[in-house]
Amino acid sequence: MTETSAPTPQPSPILDRHEALGAKIVEFAGWLMPIQYGGIIDEHRAVRSAAGLFDLSHMGELVIEGSDAGAALAAALITDPPALAVGRAQYSMICNEDGGIIDDLIVYRLAETRFMVVANASNARVVSDALAARIAGFQAVLDDRSLATGLVAIQGPKAGAMLQPLASVDLAGIKYYGITEGVVAGLPVLIARTGYTGEDGYEVFVDVDKTGVLWDAMIAAGRPDGLVPVGLGARDTLRLEAGMPLYGNELGLDTNPFEASLGRTVKLGKPGPFTGRAALEKASRDGVARRLVGLALRERGIARHGYPVLTGGVPTGVVTSGTQSPTLGQAIAMAYVPTAQADPGTMVAVEIRGAPVAAEVVPLPFYKRPA
Amino acid sequence: MVPGDLRYTSDHEWVRVEGDEVVIGITQFAADQLGDIVFVELPATGKALKAHATFGVVESVKAVSDLFAPIGGEVVGNNDALATSPELVNSDPYGEGWMLRLRPADAAEINALLDAAAYEQVVAEG
Numbered sequence: 381m382t383e384t385s386a387p388t389p390q391p392s393p394i395l396d397r398h399e400a401l402g403a404k405i406v407e408f409a410g411w412l413m414p415i416q417y418g419g420i421i422d423e424h425r426a427v428r429s430a431a432g433l434f435d436l437s438h439m440g441e442l443v444i445e446g447s448d449a450g451a452a453l454a455a456a457l458i459t460d461p462p463a464l465a466v467g468r469a470q471y472s473m474i475c476n477e478d479g480g481i482i483d484d485l486i487v488y489r490l491a492e493t494r495f496m497v498v499a500n501a502s503n504a505r506v507v508s509d510a511l512a513a514r515i516a517g518f519q520a521v522l523d524d525r526s527l528a529t530g531l532v533a534i535q536g537p538k539a540g541a542m543l544q545p546l547a548s549v550d551l552a553g554i555k556y557y558g559i560t561e562g563v564v565a566g567l568p569v570l571i572a573r574t575g576y577t578g579e580d581g582y583e584v585f586v587d588v589d590k591t592g593v594l595w596d597a598m599i600a601a602g603r604p605d606g607l608v609p610v611g612l613g614a615r616d617t618l619r620l621e622a623g624m625p626l627y628g629n630e631l632g633l634d635t636n637p638f639e640a641s642l643g644r645t646v647k648l649g650k651p652g653p654f655t656g657r658a659a660l661e662k663a664s665r666d667g668v669a670r671r672l673v674g675l676a677l678r679e680r681g682i683a684r685h686g687y688p689v690l691t692g693g694v695p696t697g698v699v700t701s702g703t704q705s706p707t708l709g710q711a712i713a714m715a716y717v718p719t720a721q722a723d724p725g726t727m728v729a730v731e732i733r734g735a736p737v738a739a740e741v742v743p744l745p746f747y748k749r750p751a
Numbered sequence: 752m753v754p755g756d757l758r759y760t761s762d763h764e765w766v767r768v769e770g771d772e773v774v775i776g777i778t779q780f781a782a783d784q785l786g787d788i789v790f791v792e793l794p795a796t797g798k799a800l801k802a803h804a805t806f807g808v809v810e811s812v813k814a815v816s817d818l819f820a821p822i823g824g825e826v827v828g829n830n831d832a833l834a835t836s837p838e839l840v841n842s843d844p845y846g847e848g849w850m851l852r853l854r855p856a857d858a859a860e861i862n863a864l865l866d867a868a869a870y871e872q873v874v875a876e877g
Contacts, residue, residue: 421787704789
């Protein structure tokens with residue numbers, strides 16, 4: 381029997397740009413991606429004060445097209461994509477029959493009969509396979525464009541001002557969670573006003589072969605005003621401050637949207653069956669035993685993924701993500717706790733190296749950008 | 752180039768002899784590998800440490816790393832500046848970023864540590 385080795389990771393289409401910038405490259409979700417350039421904290425702060433440029437070419441882009449495309453997605457996902465106007469997007473999830481989360485997604489409506497589903501890099505293949513199976517009975521086809529698509533995001537208060545000189549469309553006119561076709565740096569692109577940092581910004585989808593041209597143009601346009609390249613390390617601290625879940629930490633097959641405090645994402649009122657409907661109706665009716673909450677550490681220590689949460693000295697929950705918040709200057713975390721402990725103001729403890737450290741349940745997000 | 756007057760371990764700690772005490776920290780290489788350091792946990796004065804035992808942790812944004820005692824002895828001081836300014840370990844690991852002051856239990860253990868050249872070899876060999 382031959383020994384199978386782990387598949388070699390896929391390099392980002394612009395790995396050479398990151399290497400030239402001195403990035404630390406890591407393997408992530410089967411890809412070689414930059415985790416940091418100058419330092420996670422500096423990159424994080426740059427996004428909050430100016431803007432950061434992110435290579436997100438590892439994400440999955442699945443285009444579903446056909447006269448039944450909307451209905452097919454309504455049956456496959458927990459949201460109601462047919463309710464989207466053309467040029468609008470929604471946060472969504474694909475669940476299994478038990479209501480467990482296979483992935484969290486953004487669904488963009490590109491046309492009456494064409495949608496783009498953006499999946500996490502770690503789940504792109506699984507989501508593609510599941511969606512293809514679920515739309516089989518409908519007049520709709522799935523085209524997995526993941527490897528053919530590059531994605532560069534610019535996020536921060538100066539993002540729009542930096543991108544506008546390169547863009548053919550009025551960026552301020554794209555509403556939050558909107559998407560439009562346009563031209564950036566002479567390249568045909570999709571520009572979406574979405575992001576994963578809690579700042580204003582734009583995600584620009586381009587033919588993979590042109591990712592380098594796009595990156596170079598955006599970096600050059602923004603550098604003079606403080607645009608910096610930002611890696612996956614700061615992407616994680618930014619989204620955590622913004623209270624956004626990460627699949628694999630907050631979300632997984634063993635969590636349902638109601639436990640994840642994302643019950644509003646589940647559109648039980650839409651007509652027709654969808655995968656997971658019965659289980660999710662039950663969860664909505666009966667309630668859930670545990671809830672995802674934000675924690676602010678009130679004594680010295682940093683809570684990390686996997687650390688127990690204690691109530692009355694006894695483990696009752698678990699930390700899903702945690703870090704020292706660069707913006708807030710304190711340790712923050714997301715955790716699953718018993719529903720009875722989920723109200724803001726509840727005091728719990730996080731077990732750090734065998735000792736209980738006091739923490740308070742706080743509302744999410746930890747950080748909201750200034751209006 | 753690491754300071755020539757210090758001794759080192761293959762766990763990337765440095766030791767500076769100051770009379771009958773030693774000062775301990777981590778090297779620039781270790782600090783660079785860790786990235787931005789956000790938290791350092793050190794033992795209290797009076798604690799007895801055995802060589803190679805963990806004596807605390809250094810945390811970067813993304814990870815928690817154990818600190819190992821290069822030699823055994825009694826803790827006679829630790830750098831409380833690191834409680835408010837852990838980034839000193841990144842910016843000045845051999846100076847302001849020092850971690851621990853120890854009274855060695857056995858001076859012979861110091862001689863067993865790596866010199867600068869040997870430590871550079873460890874780093875080079877990855």
